[in-house]
Amino acid sequence: MIVRRLTTAGIVAAMVACSRVREVYEPARFISEKNPPVVYVTQRNGAVVTLANPRVSGDTVLGVLLAENRAVAMPFSQVHSVAAVRFDGARTALVAAGIALTSALAAHAFFGTANGKNNWYCDYTSSTRGSAGEPVCGPT
Numbered sequence: 001m002i003v004r005r006l007t008t009a010g011i012v013a014a015m016v017a018c019s020r021v022r023e024v025y026e027p028a029r030f031i032s033e034k035n036p037p038v039v040y041v042t043q044r045n046g047a048v049v050t051l052a053n054p055r056v057s058g059d060t061v062l063g064v065l066l067a068e069n070r071a072v073a074m075p076f077s078q079v080h081s082v083a084a085v086r087f088d089g090a091r092t093a094l095v096a097a098g099i100a101l102t103s104a105l106a107a108h109a110f111f112g113t114a115n116g117k118n119n120w121y122c123d124y125t126s127s128t129r130g131s132a133g134e135p136v137c138g139p140t
Contacts, residue, residue, distance in 0.1 A: 043080060
């Protein structure tokens with residue numbers, strides 16, 4: 001059960017790490033082609049609004065204001081920029097490298113050294129026990 005939860009958390013973290021909010025340079029085309037669930041519109045006056053279910057009609061972006069749950073229409077002449085959650089290849093590469101490194105370290109810790117031997121030993125014989133009767137452990 002815990003393995004399933006950790007796997008799910010890892011997948012969610014990887015998905016989040018593989019995307020980020022970035023500016024869209026051709027907003028009308030991007031919204032029409034990609035059909036994003038949410039876009040962030042910066043108006044000419046500096047106000048930023050979050051639009052859910054955006055769509056383009058002519059020279060106007062239509063959508064639902066997420067904060068107020070009401071339909072709005074904004075001409076692109078009033079829009080300074082549009083941003084959306086987009087795939088990020090660099091972050092994806094970093095996540096993949098991190099997963100590979102973590103897997104390699106875990107395999108090394110679990111299976112020992114490359115020659116199949118573990119460098120640690122514990123001596124449980126009574127003659128070499130420590131002062132509290134504990135076994136003596138350490139590298140070979």
